[in-house]
Amino acid sequence: MSTIDRHIWLRVIRGYALMMAVLLSVFSLMAFVSELDSVGRGTYTLRDAVFNVLLTVPSRMIELAPATAILGSIIGLGELASGHELIAMLALGTSPLRIGLSVTVTGIVLMIAVVGIQEWVAPSTDQIAYTRRIQAISNPEALSTKRGFWSRDGRQFIRVHQVLPGRVLSDVEIYEFDDHDRLRLVTWAAQADPKDSHQWVLLNVVQRTTEAKGVATKHLASLPWAGSLTPAQVELLILPAEILSRAALGRYITFLKATGQDVARLEIRLWQQLTMPLSTLMMVLVAIPFVLGPLRKATAGKRILHGSLVGAAFHLGSHSVAYLGAIMHLNAALTVLSPLAVLGGVTVWVYRRAQ
Amino acid sequence: MLILDRYLTREIAKPLLVFCGGLLLLFANFTAIRYLNRVADGTMPFQSVLPLVLVRTAVALEILLPIALNLSVVVTLGRLYTDSEMSALFGSGISPIRVIRTVIAGSLVVAGIVALLSIYVRPWANGNRYRLERQAVADIDLNDMQPGHFYENSSGTVLFFQLRDQSSGRMQKVFIQSRSEERVRLVWAEEGYYPEPVKAGMGQTLVCSSAQIYEIYRDQGRVRQATSDGLVLEWEKAHAPSEEYRRKAAPTWQLARSDSPKDIAEFQWRLSTPVAAFLMGLLGFPLSRARAREGKYAKLFVSVLCYAIFYNLSIMAKAWVEQEVVKTVPGIWWVHLLLGILVAYLLWRRTTHP
Numbered sequence: 001m002s003t004i005d006r007h008i009w010l011r012v013i014r015g016y017a018l019m020m021a022v023l024l025s026v027f028s029l030m031a032f033v034s035e036l037d038s039v040g041r042g043t044y045t046l047r048d049a050v051f052n053v054l055l056t057v058p059s060r061m062i063e064l065a066p067a068t069a070i071l072g073s074i075i076g077l078g079e080l081a082s083g084h085e086l087i088a089m090l091a092l093g094t095s096p097l098r099i100g101l102s103v104t105v106t107g108i109v110l111m112i113a114v115v116g117i118q119e120w121v122a123p124s125t126d127q128i129a130y131t132r133r134i135q136a137i138s139n140p141e142a143l144s145t146k147r148g149f150w151s152r153d154g155r156q157f158i159r160v161h162q163v164l165p166g167r168v169l170s171d172v173e174i175y176e177f178d179d180h181d182r183l184r185l186v187t188w189a190a191q192a193d194p195k196d197s198h199q200w201v202l203l204n205v206v207q208r209t210t211e212a213k214g215v216a217t218k219h220l221a222s223l224p225w226a227g228s229l230t231p232a233q234v235e236l237l238i239l240p241a242e243i244l245s246r247a248a249l250g251r252y253i254t255f256l257k258a259t260g261q262d263v264a265r266l267e268i269r270l271w272q273q274l275t276m277p278l279s280t281l282m283m284v285l286v287a288i289p290f291v292l293g294p295l296r297k298a299t300a301g302k303r304i305l306h307g308s309l310v311g312a313a314f315h316l317g318s319h320s321v322a323y324l325g326a327i328m329h330l331n332a333a334l335t336v337l338s339p340l341a342v343l344g345g346v347t348v349w350v351y352r353r354a355q
Numbered sequence: 356m357l358i359l360d361r362y363l364t365r366e367i368a369k370p371l372l373v374f375c376g377g378l379l380l381l382f383a384n385f386t387a388i389r390y391l392n393r394v395a396d397g398t399m400p401f402q403s404v405l406p407l408v409l410v411r412t413a414v415a416l417e418i419l420l421p422i423a424l425n426l427s428v429v430v431t432l433g434r435l436y437t438d439s440e441m442s443a444l445f446g447s448g449i450s451p452i453r454v455i456r457t458v459i460a461g462s463l464v465v466a467g468i469v470a471l472l473s474i475y476v477r478p479w480a481n482g483n484r485y486r487l488e489r490q491a492v493a494d495i496d497l498n499d500m501q502p503g504h505f506y507e508n509s510s511g512t513v514l515f516f517q518l519r520d521q522s523s524g525r526m527q528k529v530f531i532q533s534r535s536e537e538r539v540r541l542v543w544a545e546e547g548y549y550p551e552p553v554k555a556g557m558g559q560t561l562v563c564s565s566a567q568i569y570e571i572y573r574d575q576g577r578v579r580q581a582t583s584d585g586l587v588l589e590w591e592k593a594h595a596p597s598e599e600y601r602r603k604a605a606p607t608w609q610l611a612r613s614d615s616p617k618d619i620a621e622f623q624w625r626l627s628t629p630v631a632a633f634l635m636g637l638l639g640f641p642l643s644r645a646r647a648r649e650g651k652y653a654k655l656f657v658s659v660l661c662y663a664i665f666y667n668l669s670i671m672a673k674a675w676v677e678q679e680v681v682k683t684v685p686g687i688w689w690v691h692l693l694l695g696i697l698v699a700y701l702l703w704r705r706t707t708h709p
Contacts (some may be wrong), residue, residue, distance in 0.1 A: 019659075021659050022426070025659050025663035029666050029670075036674055040677075046678070150513060152505075152506040152515065156398050157515065159513075167420075179545060182567060183578075208571065208576065208578060215576065215577065215578045260503070262504055283435065308373075308376070309380070311381075311697070323554075327395060
């Protein structure tokens with residue numbers, strides 16, 4: 001590692017840190033303002049709102065990573081350019097490619113940080129924040145979603161009124177249709193306790209079987225129940241897909257696919273998560289020609305404006321394509337990778353123009 | 356206006372537009388993506404996205420403008436320090452008070468814009484936002500729903516369908532469940548569709564063909580069964596959007612006459628945002644001082660930290676007034692008083708030790 005590399009790395013990393021601090025404080029403040037709307041609902045207090053905003057900082061950092069990458073690189077390199085240090089480096093024989101490589105290395109460091117936060121920090125802090133919020137707002141004793149909780153397992157439709165702590169389900173209804181689309185079995189249970197990680201025990205059960213001669217009703221104290229909805233999956237189902245880790249999201253998609261439910265949006269979400277570090281790195285690469293290219297004489301303000309425009313256009317464009325892909329059930333990998341390919345093409349074109 | 360004033364004003368205004376534009380762009384971007392996710396879920400119509408993003412961005416401006424002003428003052432004056440232009444100015448007899456006067460004038464203009472935003476635009480935009488959100492919920496079109504998802508309407512009826520016919524757009528293999536105290540009603544239909552186009556705020560009717568209908572009575576052990584080739588269901592009732600009182604959308608004059616602590620907190624917030632913008636602009640002057648090799652971004656960290664602490668404290672102060680933890684006097688003003696004292700002290704130090 002040469003002194004020049006070290007110097008570039010430090011400046012660019014300082015640029016990232018600066019932009020992250022600016023964007024994170026502004027966006028956290030916005031999140032705080034919107035959290036305040038919930039203060040007073042249930043037992044949700046101002047302290048809960050503060051904790052919620054703090055706990056969601058890691059996921060906000062991931063969300064802001066691409067914007068930080070482009071703006072941080074522009075600021076870091078821009079400082080070197082306006083201090084004529086880049087000119088001095090070029091005069092000393094350092095090639096633009098070498099400078100670009102040095103910046104790319106910092107981009108890779110940022111990418112590794114994004115992956116680390118995305119995999120090990122954000123899902124757990126987000127889940128804590130989500131659970132605390134829901135518990136405070138709805139019912140301190142139970143965790144429930146707004147709509148109750150519905151799932152489908154082949155020809156069974158399952159409704160759970162609430163998920164209590166310890167993966168206990170309360171007020172469970174299972175409607176089962178036969179191969180001729182006729183209602184075959186209706187099962188109502190006051191509670192479902194997890195027997196192990198694959199099975200439940202339904203308690204206080206009323207089961208009605210519809211037959212040609214009429215309806216047969218059975219009352220049972222308990223009934224074992226195993227389906228593709230396992231106790232281990234309940235936690236995944238009640239959490240919004242946005243806050244699941246990649247591994248959990250993958251398991252969730254497998255479960256939904258196996259039970260015939262739509263996974264288009266979730267597959268795209270998974271691919272967005274997988275390619276987030278790559279898009280962050282691409283943003284770093286796009287930033288380089290802004291400083292080394294024809295814009296090197298531009299003011300910092302112009303550079304930031306151009307960087308913001310490119311960053312925002314890419315961000316909104318890629319999400320719009322993802323949204324269209326989810327609606328039209330396009331291939332998830334292609335939907336997510338195509339805007340990145342376009343960005344790559346634009347970067348190469350800008351480089352060529354800059355040279 | 357003298358050349359120096361014009362120069363300083365122009366130099367501060369340029370980054371102000373860039374920072375404010377950049378932050379607004381990012382904010383609008385993130386807001387649009389959140390709403391687009393709801394559209395993809397089928398819980399919001401696509402046409403509601405743009406108006407909602409615009410009104411939310413208008414409300415955000417009152418918080419984004421002060422930080423953009425503060426950053427512009429810090430960056431611009433920081434550059435003048437690092438390029439030794441400030442030394443040249445002071446050396447040629449220009450006093451720091453003269454520079455401060457320009458910053459005060461610029462901050463007053465921004466404070467005036469923030470006052471307009473806060474007093475008039477905020478209630479107008481929030482009113483529109485609530486209306487649009489209510490309308491978006493009422494206007495969810497069955498055609499926007501995606502196969503393989505569960506949906507629930509305002510009366511708690513749940514709908515799931517397996518497929519959508521690409522040519523007719525009709526839902527196929529439709530499961531519908533509704534419930535009352537004593538019975539659960541299930542419908543399993545081969546196909547479901549809208550008989551006529553949906554109009555905003557109007558009721559929505561769903562026609563199910565080849566439908567099996569089951570009424571299951573909880574206590575009597577009875578299941579009533581029927582079939583229908585053209586079952587007509589009311590999916591969503593027609594309703595006028597409710598005009599529930601929301602203080603963020605209430606006119607400022609109405610809040611001014613209210614005795615409720617929550618209204619007073621909102622009223623004080625609206626009056627305080629221009630004061631905050633003015634103080635944040637002034638704070639930029641002492642924070643901008645940089646040594647020659649320090650770089651014009653050196654003080655941005657401190658600047659952002661001050662902004663974050665001040666606004667978070669203000670928001671907490673507002674919540675405390677709403678919850679009656681703090682009386683309406685001093686209300687939320689003590690935070691501004693603290694910032695005012697800090698700014699006055701830092702300005703006094705800068706003018707006495709330029």
